[in-house]
Amino acid sequence: MKLSYERIKYFDMLRGTAIIFVVIIHSSNKGFQFSSDSFNFNFTVLTRQLINIAVPLFLAISGYFLVQKNISRWGEYFSFIKKQIPKIYIPFLFWSSVFLILEVLIFNQSIASELFKLVVFQSSGPYYFIALIIQYYILLPILKKLANFRGLIISLLISFAVVGITFYIRNYMGIKLPLILYAGNFPVLLVFFVLGLYLGSIKKISISNKLLITLVVTFYILSCLESYFLFSLFRNGGLAATAMKPSSFMFSFFLIILLFKNIDFFKSRTLEYLGKISFGIYLIHVLLLKIIPPLIVKIVPSLIENQLVYQSLLASSVLSFCVLIILISRKIFPKKIIEVLGFK
Numbered sequence: 001m002k003l004s005y006e007r008i009k010y011f012d013m014l015r016g017t018a019i020i021f022v023v024i025i026h027s028s029n030k031g032f033q034f035s036s037d038s039f040n041f042n043f044t045v046l047t048r049q050l051i052n053i054a055v056p057l058f059l060a061i062s063g064y065f066l067v068q069k070n071i072s073r074w075g076e077y078f079s080f081i082k083k084q085i086p087k088i089y090i091p092f093l094f095w096s097s098v099f100l101i102l103e104v105l106i107f108n109q110s111i112a113s114e115l116f117k118l119v120v121f122q123s124s125g126p127y128y129f130i131a132l133i134i135q136y137y138i139l140l141p142i143l144k145k146l147a148n149f150r151g152l153i154i155s156l157l158i159s160f161a162v163v164g165i166t167f168y169i170r171n172y173m174g175i176k177l178p179l180i181l182y183a184g185n186f187p188v189l190l191v192f193f194v195l196g197l198y199l200g201s202i203k204k205i206s207i208s209n210k211l212l213i214t215l216v217v218t219f220y221i222l223s224c225l226e227s228y229f230l231f232s233l234f235r236n237g238g239l240a241a242t243a244m245k246p247s248s249f250m251f252s253f254f255l256i257i258l259l260f261k262n263i264d265f266f267k268s269r270t271l272e273y274l275g276k277i278s279f280g281i282y283l284i285h286v287l288l289l290k291i292i293p294p295l296i297v298k299i300v301p302s303l304i305e306n307q308l309v310y311q312s313l314l315a316s317s318v319l320s321f322c323v324l325i326i327l328i329s330r331k332i333f334p335k336k337i338i339e340v341l342g343f344k
Contacts, residue, residue, distance in 0.1 A: 010263050011061055015275030018061075020319065021054035023285050026126065027315040030293075031307040032237025040307035045231075045240050049223045049251070052243035055129065056192040056252040057259075062133060063196020064260065066140060067147055077141060084137050088279070091342025092130045095283045096123035120180050124286045128184035135186040136193050143190075147197035155194035156253075162187040163244050171234060183244065191249065195256060205261040212258040219251035274323070280343040281322040288318045 024047075031044025071077040096118045103109040103123075117123045121131040136143065146155055166182040169175050182188065199205065226247045231240035243252070259265060274281070293314060296303060303310045326343045338344050 009272055010265075010267075011064070012273075012275030013266065013268055013271040014057060014061060014259060015278045016268070016271035016273065017275075018054045018057040019274055019278035019281050020271075020315075021051035021057075022126070022282060023318050023322075024051055024311065024315045025054060026286065026289055027311050027318065028241070028307075029238075030304065030310065032241070034307070036231065040305075041237065043307050044237075044311075045227050046224060048241040048243075049220060049227060049248065052223075052241075052248050053252040053255055055243065056189065056249075057256060058129070059133070059136070059189055059192040060196035060199070060256045060260070062136065063143075063193040063198075064200035065196075066136075067144060067197040067200040069140065071141055071144075080140070081137060085134055087339075088130055088133065088342075090340055091279070091283055092121070092127060093118075094340050095287075095342070096121075096127065098287070099123040120178075121184065122178065122180050125179055126282065126286055128180045129282070131180060131184045132186060132189065139186065143194060144197060146194045147201045149198075152191070152194055152198050155191045156249075158187050159189060159191040159249065160246060163246070163249070167244070171239070188244070191253065192256070195253065199257070199260045205257060207257065207261070209258065209262065212254055212261070215254040216251060216258060219247055219254060223247035223251050274319075277323070277326050277343065280326045280341065281319070283342045284325060285318050285322055288321050289314075292317050292321070 028044050028048060031040050034040040036042075069080055071080050100111075100114040100118055100123055103114050104111055114123065121127045145151065162185070166177065166188070170177055170182065223245070226245055227240040227242075230242075230245070231237065242248070296310070296314060296317070303313065329341060329343050330338055333341070335344075
């Protein structure tokens with residue numbers, strides 16, 4: 001299926017939307033420090049159920065375009081791997097090294113522990129996504145065989161099973177699993193990558209918008225109810241907000257189908273631009289999240305008491321500085337350095 005220029009621009013807008021959601025998610029943690037009957041807590045839980053689509057959306061977009069890659073021969077496959085993996089791994093390695101240096105010099109962490117984090121893609125928590133997408137690149141010839149309705153159902157069942165197992169291990173057995181294990185293993189979010197492969201391989205999505213909207217709203221409500229139920233059981237705000245639960249998966253599943261079905265759903269040059277530099281924003285936003293929050297609290301301490309205002313200011317500040325850093329870097333550095341930084 002040939003992609004038009006307008007369609008590619010639309011998917012850049014989706015990437016732009018997803019990276020905004022990623023920054024908002026990582027700006028929201030203070031909301032769980034308030035009591036469960038407060039506005040701040042409930043605002044955080046309810047908004048997180050909407051924006052938890054961020055990572056699933058990124059994976060679906062990747063699958064949507066990768067299904068068209070011709071890798072049926074070994075030579076084509078190895079050429080793809082040789083080209084694709086370094087594009088994301090080299091920038092990851094650079095910024096992981098930055099985190100390593102900062103942790104050792106400023107926070108007195110041991111070099112050995114920080115090197116281990118680098119090796120397991122955990123110099124920064126969100127870097128699990130790099131490990132995840134590399135797994136999908138490597139498994140692409142196998143996963144492309146799932147780009148049909150039967151394969152989609154199989155991948156959904158696999159994802160549900162892995163989420164259920166890891167949930168039981170973490171919350172009922174009390175075993176602490178690192179993020180890279182419970183979020184960075186390929187089966188857990190497999191359904192979204194396969195959904196992208198499937199949607200990229202069919203000519204038309206036959207489900208009506210009315211039905212899709214109904215399903216999206218229904219599963220959003222269920223995800224909110226499931227979140228409060230989980231909180232009542234475990235008194236854990238992070239667990240209440242998690243995207244790793246069946247209702248959230250189904251909400252993201254049907255919302256992705258709705259967004260991919262309606263290519264002219266919305267237009268925004270700002271979102272399009274953010275989508276084009278989304279990888280760079282992803283790589284550096286956590287670094288800024290270490291710097292900006294203390295400054296906000298120091299300058300206007302009272303803001304911390306209103307999660308809506310605080311989170312909005314923090315997320316917009318982080319995004320603005322990310323864009324500024326990328327813009328300046330593209331102006332002053334040569335192409336090779338820009339590629340290493342992940343700002344291409």
